Amino acid sequence: MRHLIPLQTILFKEIHRFIRIWPQTVLPAAITTSLYFLIFGGLIGRQIGSMAGMPYLDYIVPGVVLMSVITNAYSNVVSSFYSTKFQRHIEELLIAPVPNWVILAGYVGGGIARGLAVGVVVGGIGVLFTHVHPFHPWIVAAILLLTATLLSLAGFINAIYANSFDDISIVPNFVLTPLVYLGGVFYSIDLLPEFWRKISLGNPILYMINAFRYGFLGISDVRIDVAFGIIGGAILMLLVWALVLLRRGTGLKS
Amino acid sequence: MTQALSIRALRKIYKNGFEALRGIDLDVQAGDFFALLGPNGAGKSTTIGIISSLVNKTSGVVEVFGHSLDREREAAKRCIGLVPQEINFNQFETVLNIVVNQAGFYGIRRREARIRAEECLRQLALWDKRNTVSRTLSGGMKRRLMIARALAHSPRLLILDEPTAGVDLEIRRSMWDFLRRINREGTTIILTTHYLEEAENLCRHIAIINHGRIVEHSRMGDLLARLHTSRYILEIANSVDRAPVVAGYRLERLDERTLAAEVPAELGIHRLFKALAEQGIEVIALRNAANRLEQLFVDLVESQRPVPVRKSA
Numbered sequence: 239m240r241h242l243i244p245l246q247t248i249l250f251k252e253i254h255r256f257i258r259i260w261p262q263t264v265l266p267a268a269i270t271t272s273l274y275f276l277i278f279g280g281l282i283g284r285q286i287g288s289m290a291g292m293p294y295l296d297y298i299v300p301g302v303v304l305m306s307v308i309t310n311a312y313s314n315v316v317s318s319f320y321s322t323k324f325q326r327h328i329e330e331l332l333i334a335p336v337p338n339w340v341i342l343a344g345y346v347g348g349g350i351a352r353g354l355a356v357g358v359v360v361g362g363i364g365v366l367f368t369h370v371h372p373f374h375p376w377i378v379a380a381i382l383l384l385t386a387t388l389l390s391l392a393g394f395i396n397a398i399y400a401n402s403f404d405d406i407s408i409v410p411n412f413v414l415t416p417l418v419y420l421g422g423v424f425y426s427i428d429l430l431p432e433f434w435r436k437i438s439l440g441n442p443i444l445y446m447i448n449a450f451r452y453g454f455l456g457i458s459d460v461r462i463d464v465a466f467g468i469i470g471g472a473i474l475m476l477l478v479w480a481l482v483l484l485r486r487g488t489g490l491k492s
Numbered sequence: 493m494t495q496a497l498s499i500r501a502l503r504k505i506y507k508n509g510f511e512a513l514r515g516i517d518l519d520v521q522a523g524d525f526f527a528l529l530g531p532n533g534a535g536k537s538t539t540i541g542i543i544s545s546l547v548n549k550t551s552g553v554v555e556v557f558g559h560s561l562d563r564e565r566e567a568a569k570r571c572i573g574l575v576p577q578e579i580n581f582n583q584f585e586t587v588l589n590i591v592v593n594q595a596g597f598y599g600i601r602r603r604e605a606r607i608r609a610e611e612c613l614r615q616l617a618l619w620d621k622r623n624t625v626s627r628t629l630s631g632g633m634k635r636r637l638m639i640a641r642a643l644a645h646s647p648r649l650l651i652l653d654e655p656t657a658g659v660d661l662e663i664r665r666s667m668w669d670f671l672r673r674i675n676r677e678g679t680t681i682i683l684t685t686h687y688l689e690e691a692e693n694l695c696r697h698i699a700i701i702n703h704g705r706i707v708e709h710s711r712m713g714d715l716l717a718r719l720h721t722s723r724y725i726l727e728i729a730n731s732v733d734r735a736p737v738v739a740g741y742r743l744e745r746l747d748e749r750t751l752a753a754e755v756p757a758e759l760g761i762h763r764l765f766k767a768l769a770e771q772g773i774e775v776i777a778l779r780n781a782a783n784r785l786e787q788l789f790v791d792l793v794e795s796q797r798p799v800p801v802r803k804s805a
Contacts, residue, residue, distance in 0.1 A: 240599055247596030251589075326580035330641075333544045333574050334597035335566035491548050492506060492541070 244336045245344055252348025256314055256355075263314070264356055267306045271360045274302050275367040278424060290426045290457050299364040300451040301423030304385060306360040308418055308443065309410065311353030311386040315393030316406045319345050323397065328490060338484035342394065342477075349390025350383065357382055370454055377453035377462070384469045385446045391476035398480070398489045417443045427459045442468055494522040494557065496571075496649050496680040497543065502552030504538050504704075512538040514704040515552070520697070522557070522648070525675045526682045527695035527712070531793055535704045536684045537577060540653050544574045557648055570598065573647030575638045577654045583627035587618055587637055590626060591644050598645035605644070612640040615670065632663040639667070643674070650674070651682045656690060668694060688789055692716070702793050724761065726751045727777035728768075738767040752781060 256263040279295030289297040322328045331341055364370060372378040392409075400406045421443030427435050438444055439460070449465035452458035458465075483489070497520040504513040513535045520526045530536045541547030543554055545565065554561040559568035581590045588609055595605035613619040616636040621629065626637060635655060642650060652671070656664040664687075671694060675681050685691055691698065691712075698715055700708040708715065731748035741764050742754040755761050765775055 243599045243601060244597050247593055247602075250596075250602075251593055322582075325583060326578065327582045329546055329574075329576065329580050330594055331597060332546055333569065333572065334594070335569040335599070336597050337566075487548055491546060 241337060241340045244334070245340050245347075248331075248336075248341065248344025249347045249351070252314075252318060252345060253351050255318060256348070256352045263310070263352060264359060267310055267356045268359050268363060271302050271306055272363050274298070275364060279367060290428070292455055292457065293368075296368050296370050296455065297426075297451075298424055299361075299368050299370045300454040301421075301447045303357055303361045303364055304381070304447050304450045305418050305423050307353040307357040307382060307386055308389050308446070309414065310356040311349040311389040312393040312396075312414060313410060314352040315345050315349035315390045316397045316400070316410070318348060319394055319397035320400050320403070320406045323400075323490065324403075332490065338481060342391075342480050342484060345394055346387060346390040349393060350386040353386030353389065354382060357386075372454055373456045374453045378450065380466075381446060381450045381453060381469070384466075384473065385450070388446075388469060388473050388476065391473065391480055394480050395476060395483065398483050400489070417441050420444075421447050422459060423447055442472055445469060495555070496520045496522045496524065496557060497682070498553075498555040499539070499543075500553040502539070502542065502554065503550045504535075504542065504547065505550045512704055513542075513550075513552075516701065516704070516706050518699055518706060518709065520649075520680060520682060522680050523675075523678060524680055524697050525671075525695045526680070527691035527698040528682055528684045528701065529688070529691060529698065529789060530684075530701035534701045536701055537653060539701065540574070540651055540682075540684065544572055544651060545569060570645070571648045573642035573645065573650045575635075575642045575650070575652040575655050577657065579634050579638070581626055581634075581637065581641065583625075585626055586623050587613065587626055587629070588622035590637065591641050594641045595644040600645060608644055608646070609640075612643045615643075616640045617666075632659040635659055635663075636667070639670075647679070649680045649682065653684050654686060655683070656685065656687060664690070700789065700792050707792050721757065722755050723781035724753050724755060725779050725781050726753055726768075726775050729774040729776050730772070732773065736768060736771050736773060738764060738771075741767075 275295065275298075278298055283294035283298075286294045288294060319328075322331075396406060396409050420438065421441050422438070427438045427444065430438060445460055445465035445468045448458040448460045449462055449469070452462055452465075497518065499516060499518040501515045501517065502513050503511070503515050505511045516535070516539065518528075518539075528536055528539065538547055542549045543556070543561075545561070554568075556568040556571045559571065561568050585593075588606075591609035591612055592602065592605045595608050596602060600608060610619065610622075613622055616639055618633060618636055618640060621633060626634070629637060635658075639652075639655065656667055659667070668690070671681060671683075681694075683691065683695060695712055698708065698710065698712050699706050725746070728749050728751060732745060732751070733748075735743045735745040735751060737743070740756060740759050744752040746752055753764060755764060761778075768775060
């Protein structure tokens with residue numbers, strides 16, 4: 239296990255980084271989600287009543303928690319790895335005897351850690367507003383971990399291709415956010431007309447949110463085994479993609 | 493003797509088609525203090541980039557202490573410490589963490605890494621700054637931090653790409669003393685620099701690269717011995733209207749109290765002083781018109797300059 243120390247070093251560095259700047263990394267998610275719970279749950283939610291047989295606030299809690307995990311895991315890796323490239327201290331790793339998989343595991347591990355940290359904080363706030371508790375704790379834990387892994391890998395690939403700070407904000411703003419909002423955080427896709435329901439089934443985020451909601455509430459718009467299959471397949475695909483990019487030195491070596 | 497670095501037929505063609513290295517061969521012996529010189533764009537940084545795995549080679553073989561970069565990359569990397577040309581550490585990290593993390597990337601446990609970091613930072617007079625965020629350091633301190641970081645894992649081969657660029661003379665000289673010391677203690681050093689005086693003072697062997705080819709690869713002393721004439725500037729006590737004539741020497745009047753003299757190695761400067769004194773000219777000060785290596789460097793690079801292609805009408 240000669241690569242354990244380099245892996246620990248990268249992980250420690252990454253975790254230390256987001257903890258050191260917690261007002262930028264953890265606090266905004268806590269404030270934003272509190273507002274979601276207050277406005278969508280407490281105020282508008284009363285007018286809506288129930289969703290899929292659940293009180294509306296209870297219904298949205300899992301989706302809002304996972305939304306925070308998705309955005310934080312992605313943004314942690316994309317911003318950290320891109321700034322490592324931008325300041326050129328990626329060279330510290332490239333010259334050292336650190337295999338590519340260790341570099342990837344270190345940064346993705348950092349993204350997972352931040353995703354989970356924010357997920358726990360937001361989940362804790364959700365508990366203050368509702369009485370929601372995990373119905374299937376293992377499914378909750380597995381989806382949390384797999385989602386954070388998937389989005390961290392996606393952030394890493396985005397950072398590799400990015401040539402400017404604009405490039406690291408395009409995907410979160412114009413791809414990730416629409417997919418999250420259209421992924422059933424605030425509604426069941428059964429409410430949609432058939433055409434839009436089928437379109438929604440092409441959104442991978444939908445499967446993560448519904449599987450996570452199933453873990454809490456025991457209800458889902460999609461089959462759980464299909465959700466796990468899609469998330470696992472996507473992780474495998476992004477993992478191979480990221481390792482190929484690192485091997486080629488795309489965006490890192492000339 | 494053990495080879496610290498062996499390069500054979502190394503080529504690099506960038507994606508835009510530019511051929512930075514045209515099949516270079518280079519050997520650096522273990523324990524050497526080696527100068528790799530060349531004008532801007534000659535291929536020095538590309539060579540260093542390939543050795544340190546920052547640039548992908550097109551073809552060729554690189555071995556570091558017998559470890560092939562292709563077959564035993566990790567073992568080769570463990571031997572190398574790099575001080576790059578550009579500042580490339582995390583500007584928001586503390587000095588101590590930068591060195592400790594670098595040691596960690598080489599598999600050194602955190603506790604040992606802190607001890608090693610303290611040694612390196614003390615040697616480079618940065619220990620007092622260990623908790624300072626690196627972006628607030630002065631230029632000279634940043635350069636020394638990059639050396640400390642490169643030494644964190646005790647490399648056998650230290651590569652310095654213009655380490656003293658932009659630092660003042662006092663710091664440069666203290667860095668020279670430090671580099672001489674670690675070289676005496678066994679670290680092989682490869683140095684690229686634009687300060688040719690630095691290379692002449694520090695290095696025992698030299699390679700000059702130009703247009704992607706090695707145009708000179710020899711002992712520093714052998715290279716300097718090829719220089720047959722030296723050029724001096726003479727400050728004289730009495731004014732002269734024209735350059736005096738002394739057999740065997742070429743003298744040029746720069747102004748009424750300053751002469752430039754080309755001094756052949758076989759005649760020496762003493763004979764010139766004597767001849768000038770006989771003509772009533774008293775020399776009150778003397779300095780080198782150019783660094784000796786600089787003259788050779790310019791000659792070698794100029795001789796390799798491509799002939800401009802004349803366009804037909």
